[in-house]
Amino acid sequence: MNSPRHRSTAVEATGSSIQTAAALLRDGHLVAFPTETVYGLGADARNGRAVAAVFEAKGRPQFNPLIVHVGSLEAASQLADLTNTAKRLAAAFWPGPLTLVLPRRRDSGLSELVTAGLDTVAVRIPDHPVARALLEACACPIAAPSANRSGHVSATTAQHVVDDLGSKVALVLDGGSTAHGIESTVIDATGGPLMLLRSGAVSAGQIKAMTGSSLARAVNQNQRPQSPGQLQSHYAPRAAVRLDALTVNEGEALLAFGDNVPATSGLVINLSPSGDLIEAASMLFAALRRLDASGAKSIAIMPIPEHGLGEAINDRLRRAAAPRE
Ligand code: TXA
Ligand code: MG
DSSP states (O other), rough: OOOOOOOOEEEOOOOOHHHHHHHHTTTTTOOEEOOSSSSEEEEEEOOOOHHHHHHHHHHHOOOOOEEEEEEHHHHHHHBBBBOOOHHHHHHHOOOOOOEEEEOOOOOOOOOOOTTOOEEEEEEEEOOOHHHHHHHEEEEEEEEOOOOOOOTTTOOOSHHHHHHHHHTSSEEEEEOOSSSSOOOOEEEEEESSSSSEEEOOOOOOHHHHHHHHSEEEEBBOSSSSOOOOOOOOOOOOOSSEEEEESOOTTTEEEEEOOOOOOOSSSOOEOEEEEEOHHHHHHHHHHHHHHHHHHEEEEEEEEEEOSTTTTTTHHHHHHHHSSSSSO
C-alpha cells in the first residue's frame, strides 16, 4: 500500500530520518520533503505505481507532467539531453528554483506517467540541504509536485503538508519554512527559443540578464497564456481510438481493464486485470504507445470507472479519442 490510513506526523529532518525517507522512496512509498521553493510530494520517478500514487494523493483529475528532481548535472544528463543554452542556464541557476523542460532520453528509465507520455521532461536540482541529502541517499530521480491537494495552495511548512496530505504520505520530513514560498520558474529549453511556461522564483529578467535575450511566453490560439504542461501537444496515438468498447472489431487492438475481457485474436494489453486504478494509471502511456506501435488501425478501449484515478485516465483517453486537427 502506498497510502497509510493513519495520518502521518512530520518528522524533523535529520541524517537518520532522511535515510528512512530514502528507503521508503526506494520501496515505492511517497515522502514529502522541503525544497527552497515549496514542499514536494516525492516519489521515485522510475516507479510508475509510485508516480500514480502521487496523482491519486493530489486528487488531480488530469495527468499533468511532474518535475523530476536530481542531485547533480550528471544525474540530469542521464534523464535528458541538455542543449548548450540549457547547460548555461543550469550552470547559472542550479542548484536553484529553475526548472528546465528538456528532450527526454530514450534510456532515461523514467516512468511514462511522470511526463504524461511526452517526449520531454522537466528537471531541476533543488537548493535545499534536506532535498539534496534525500536525493543523495535515495540515489534515484524524485518526481515531486507541490505537496498540496489539487486546488489548494502550495505547502510551505511541514504542517501544511500534514494537514493536506497527512493520510497519503508515508513520511513528512520537516525542514522548517521554505525560503521562496513560490514554485520554481519553468522554462522550455528543448532547443527552440527559450519559452517561459510558468513564472516562479527566478524572474524573467534574471534569465534575460544571463542569456541576453527575452523569454518568449507561451500563448495558445486565443492569445492567452497557455496553462503550463499543455504547451507540447499531448502524446496522441496514430491509430483511431474507440472508447467504452465491450467487443473488439476485426483489425482492432484492445486496451483492456478488469477481468471480463472480450475475446479477440488481436493484441490485448490489460491495464489492470484486478481492476486496480493505480496500476492502470502506471501502465497507461506505455500501453498506448505499444498498442499504437503494433500497427493496428484502431484501438478499442474498455470502460474504466470514473472515480479516483479513473477520472484522470478517462480524461486522457477522451483526448486520445477526440477528432484530430
Ligand atoms: O518549485 C517547484 O517547482 C515545486 C517543488 C516541489 O520543486 N514543484 C512543482 O511541481 O511545482 P509541479 O508538478 O506542481 O509543477 C510542474 C510544472 C507544471 O506547471 C507542469 O505543467 C510543468 O511543470 N511541466 C512539467 N513537465 C513538463 C513538460 N514535459 N513540458 C511542459 N511543462 C511541464
Ligand atoms: Mg502545484
